[in-house]
Amino acid sequence: MAARGELWVGDLLRAWKQLADGQAPGASALRTAIADTLGLGTLAAPAAARRSSGVADDDVDHLPVNDTGASRAIDEPSPPEPQPLALPPVSDTRSLRPLTPIGRSPLRLPVEADDSLQALPLESGVSAEALPFDPLIDPARARETVGAAIALRRAGKTIDVARLVDAVARGAPPARLPYRATWSPRAGVQVLLDGGEGMTPFFDDQLWLIRQLARNVGAELMRVYRYHGNPLRGVRELPRQRYAPPAYPASPRPQRAPPLLAYAPPPPGTPVLVLGDLGLGRGDESAGLPDWSAWAQQLATRRCPPLVLLPWSPAHWPKLPRCLALAYWDRSLGLGALRQKRRPT
Amino acid sequence: MPNDLASYTSPLSGPLTSESLPEGTGLDSPDRRDGSVYRCPPALHLALDVALATGRPLLVRGEPGTGKSSFAAFVARNLGWRYYEHAVTSSTEARDLLWRFDAVRRLADAQARAALGGTPLNDNDYIEPGPLWWAFDAASASRRGQAEGVPVRPLTEPFGELNADRDRRRAVVLIDEIDKADPDVPNALLVPLGSLRFHVSDLGRDVAREQTPALPTASAADARSNGLLIVITTNEERELPSAFLRRCITVRLDPPDSGELVEIARLHFTRPGQDFDGMVAPTAQRLAERLKEARDTARAAGQRVPGTAEYLDALRACLDLGITPDDDDPLWAELRRISLAKD
Numbered sequence: 252m253a254a255r256g257e258l259w260v261g262d263l264l265r266a267w268k269q270l271a272d273g274q275a276p277g278a279s280a281l282r283t284a285i286a287d288t289l290g291l292g293t294l295a296a297p298a299a300a301r302r303s304s305g306v307a308d309d310d311v312d313h314l315p316v317n318d319t320g321a322s323r324a325i326d327e328p329s330p331p332e333p334q335p336l337a338l339p340p341v342s343d344t345r346s347l348r349p350l351t352p353i354g355r356s357p358l359r360l361p362v363e364a365d366d367s368l369q370a371l372p373l374e375s376g377v378s379a380e381a382l383p384f385d386p387l388i389d390p391a392r393a394r395e396t397v398g399a400a401i402a403l404r405r406a407g408k409t410i411d412v413a414r415l416v417d418a419v420a421r422g423a424p425p426a427r428l429p430y431r432a433t434w435s436p437r438a439g440v441q442v443l444l445d446g447g448e449g450m451t452p453f454f455d456d457q458l459w460l461i462r463q464l465a466r467n468v469g470a471e472l473m474r475v476y477r478y479h480g481n482p483l484r485g486v487r488e489l490p491r492q493r494y495a496p497p498a499y500p501a502s503p504r505p506q507r508a509p510p511l512l513a514y515a516p517p518p519p520g521t522p523v524l525v526l527g528d529l530g531l532g533r534g535d536e537s538a539g540l541p542d543w544s545a546w547a548q549q550l551a552t553r554r555c556p557p558l559v560l561l562p563w564s565p566a567h568w569p570k571l572p573r574c575l576a577l578a579y580w581d582r583s584l585g586l587g588a589l590r591q592k593r594r595p596t
Numbered sequence: 597m598p599n600d601l602a603s604y605t606s607p608l609s610g611p612l613t614s615e616s617l618p619e620g621t622g623l624d625s626p627d628r629r630d631g632s633v634y635r636c637p638p639a640l641h642l643a644l645d646v647a648l649a650t651g652r653p654l655l656v657r658g659e660p661g662t663g664k665s666s667f668a669a670f671v672a673r674n675l676g677w678r679y680y681e682h683a684v685t686s687s688t689e690a691r692d693l694l695w696r697f698d699a700v701r702r703l704a705d706a707q708a709r710a711a712l713g714g715t716p717l718n719d720n721d722y723i724e725p726g727p728l729w730w731a732f733d734a735a736s737a738s739r740r741g742q743a744e745g746v747p748v749r750p751l752t753e754p755f756g757e758l759n760a761d762r763d764r765r766r767a768v769v770l771i772d773e774i775d776k777a778d779p780d781v782p783n784a785l786l787v788p789l790g791s792l793r794f795h796v797s798d799l800g801r802d803v804a805r806e807q808t809p810a811l812p813t814a815s816a817a818d819a820r821s822n823g824l825l826i827v828i829t830t831n832e833e834r835e836l837p838s839a840f841l842r843r844c845i846t847v848r849l850d851p852p853d854s855g856e857l858v859e860i861a862r863l864h865f866t867r868p869g870q871d872f873d874g875m876v877a878p879t880a881q882r883l884a885e886r887l888k889e890a891r892d893t894a895r896a897a898g899q900r901v902p903g904t905a906e907y908l909d910a911l912r913a914c915l916d917l918g919i920t921p922d923d924d925d926p927l928w929a930e931l932r933r934i935s936l937a938k939d
């Protein structure tokens with residue numbers, strides 16, 4: 252049997268024929284419900300009817316794109332509105348062929364500012380629209396890139412037969428069974444967001460990246476803190492509602508700012524991801540370097556590998572301890588570079 | 597759910613019914629795996645039928661405690677199909693659902709054999725078939741992939757007691773909480789779930805789902821489906837890959853409202869000769885209202901939201917301990933804290 256591809260109109264016809272045939276009263280509504288269940292509702296109902304379904308534009312960002320559960324990516328382009336198709340009668344299936352996607356839902360871009368910053372008021376009579384948001388990481392590779400930023404190489408469940416045979420062939424009795432290593436994000440991550448002035452242009456990127464992390468890795472595995480200058484000067488935890496996927500009704504945002512906490516490293520073995528500029532944006536990076544060295548040493552004793560995503564090119568990077576890995580946070584950032592940074596030294 | 601679905605009559609899986617628990621039944625687990633008690637909303641029933649009609653996996657989404665995991669066993673009992681499950685954890689690999697190979701045991705046996713002598717080792721003895729292997733080909737799984745007539749180390753079928761009287765060629769598989777797995781796991785399952793076939797590299801052979809012949813007394817589901825239903829649940833702690841979602845029939849289980857909670861309680865607490873409406877319903881109704889308050893409070897605080905399972909636990913405690921779910925009862929605050937809020 253050949254592997255089956257994605258849901259298509261053939262699935263819809265099969266379900267219609269088996270479930271809706273012979274149910275004359277309400278068959279039309281049932282066919283619409285079946286099409287909605289398959290995520291092919293546009294084939295059963297005119298687009299105009301769907302537009303009048305009561306879904307407000309403001310809600311669009313919080314809804315899945317269709318009933319298949321695939322949330323719309325934050326960065327997808329906005330092609331033309333899908334148009335309804337005229338289908339032949341169910342009994343005539345000979346002329347049917349797989350459909351090519353004809354469009355996606357329109358784009359909505361959340362642009363959210365940092366809590367501590369207030370936008371300047373506009374002059375009266377001036378109107379302005381938010382510029383399109385273009386994240387620093389290629390959206391098409393967001394899943395693999397953000398996953399690689401926190402994934403660590405860990406022993407899997409499969410015995411590494413080659414290493415085992417090699418050891419036995421050398422006459423070295425294996426003290427422990429070698430297992431094949433795999434990259435996994437299951438250790439979770441502590442994310443530290445630089446809230447300094449120099450990072451102001453990148454606040455949206457920080458939020459975008461941690462939301463991508465929550466979507467792809469799971470908010471349960473994340474703790475996110477914001478710091479100014481250096482984490483050792485204190486951190487504030489970012490409420491999970493700010494970055495967790497909106498699968499359920501959103502909770503109201505807390506009214507009070509989270510308390511300032513003394514920085515504590517994560518549990519041993521948990522990677523740390525810093526989204527910051529190490530002070531480069533303010534031009535006083537050298538003043539904070541001893542703090543960063545002390546912070547990195549603290550993590551090293553707990554085997555928590557840190558990685559700093561820095562929106563400054565390597566030509567500007569300060570000299571730091573080797574245990575503090577830096578990566579250039581821009582469109583060139585990819586899986587290979589991140590794996591290299593995360594590989595145990 | 598559209599109103600039109602309220603009267604949905606299934607031509608495929610038929611009416612799905614719960615069993616009355618026998619008189620004298622004591623503790624009734626709210627997360628039953630025998631599938632005897634479940635309340636199936638019409639939209640879920642329709643999604644089940646669409647999954648059966650199209651032969652696609654059914655992905656059930658929703659908050660924890662909304663009854664996602666109990667649904668598969670309920671369907672298996674109603675259809676008379678075998679039932680298998682795998683609870684996904686963060687260390688689950690896609691291959692765990694297909695088979696596992698006990699290399700450590702084989703190594704130990706090989707060393708013992710080298711020292712003591714004996715018959716050659718049989719790789720099949722170290723194979724542990726996973727739930728998808730059992731569902732695709734139970735006969736082959738029960739022989740660890742060994743050809744008929746060749747001796748192999750005995751193997752116990754999962755849920756053997758439950759499946760004893762059920763058709764070996766038809767099965768329901770529950771893959772529970774797939775969002776707990778590493779992000780690569782769902783994509784690694786695309787081929788086995790799409791082609792109903794996989795390659796056992798440790799044996800160098802394929803396991804494939806054969807087309808199931810219709811039974812002489814087949815129900816509609818038997819006759820029109822492939823005799824296989826794969827139910828996957830997710831708490832949506834992380835987003836699933838698009839390629840995976842596009843191949844599944846998806847349905848969301850919303851938390852039941854107060855009236856639905858009482859109906860669920862009716863299914864779990866009705867015993868022969870017992871007056872549910874007179875003895876249980878008032879407490880069940882009041883507790884359902886308190887659960888809604890607790891859920892709203894937990895959501896506002898960004899905390900874990902209590903679900904149906906907690907409701908049933910709290911109701912059982914109220915009935916057995918004589919606690920009224922009202923602020924007038926001094927024990928209620930403590931019961932609420934330990935059974936619903938769990939703070």
